[in-house]
């Protein structure tokens with residue numbers, strides 16, 4: 622997240638740092654093992670795979686931030702649990718109640734491959750609260766750039782339903798906090814290889830939030846994911862023209878991403894003139910990810 626003119630920062634030194642928000646309680650979200658993301662053991666395999674959204678994924682990002690080349694430029698901050706009342710800026714009470722109930726009953730598969738297991742709900746509240754803390758840090762003028770390292774992820778979660786390993790839309794909650802704190806316009810740029818359908822859905826009828834998503838051309842994947850991510854999903858009502866979908870062919874590399882950013886993303890953001898940016902930086906566009914067919918990707922963090 623980066624602030625614009627609206628929130629002057631308090632010190633030059635803080636401006637030059639990346640403010641990373643993290644809480645190890647998010648590692649307690651155990652998505653289990655099975656065949657890919659099914660959680661199923663067919664009974665004839667020696668080794669079951671870890672669910673693709675597992676704690677190791679984040680542990681390695683954490684170790685890179687702590688011991689990698691950008692570590693001297695990082696200021697570390699603790700995360701926190703989100704309050705239930707804070708979730709209602711993006712999600713419906715009915716849907717939040719469904720998640721609370723699932724946790725109370727010992728967990729369940731909320732939708733395909735999306736397991737709310739014992740420990741998952743606290744981790745989910747930590748992911749949301751930690752993201753809100755990162756946004757609040759920028760709003761309060763303590764820096765220009767904050768990074769919330771969180772799991773479970775959020776960008777597929779829609780106001781009324783879970784989807785694609787996501788329960789709560791962390792970025793959507795942060796956007797709403799920025800708007801509620803006085804930002805006039807917020808731009809969201811989502812570079813995860815899958816369509817940021819949940820975030821787009823949450824602001825589909827708003828002209829205060831420009832949602833941009835670069836993604837693999839995968840279309841809808843079932844009832845939890847009705848959006849297709851095609852170029853003709855442009856928003857509705859006053860929000861028409863404020864959702865920009867950029868589906869990319871499989872195998873798109875750095876050059877293709879660079880071209881799309883230079884010719885589509887940058888002009889759209891410049892025209893919109895946001896006073897806050899939220900970057901959704903899922904790493905699965907990488908050539909080494911089992912979840913994509915894109916060949917490589919620039920890395921914001």
Ligand SMILES: [Zn+2]
Pocket residue numbers: 813814815903905912
């Ligand atoms: Zn993804």
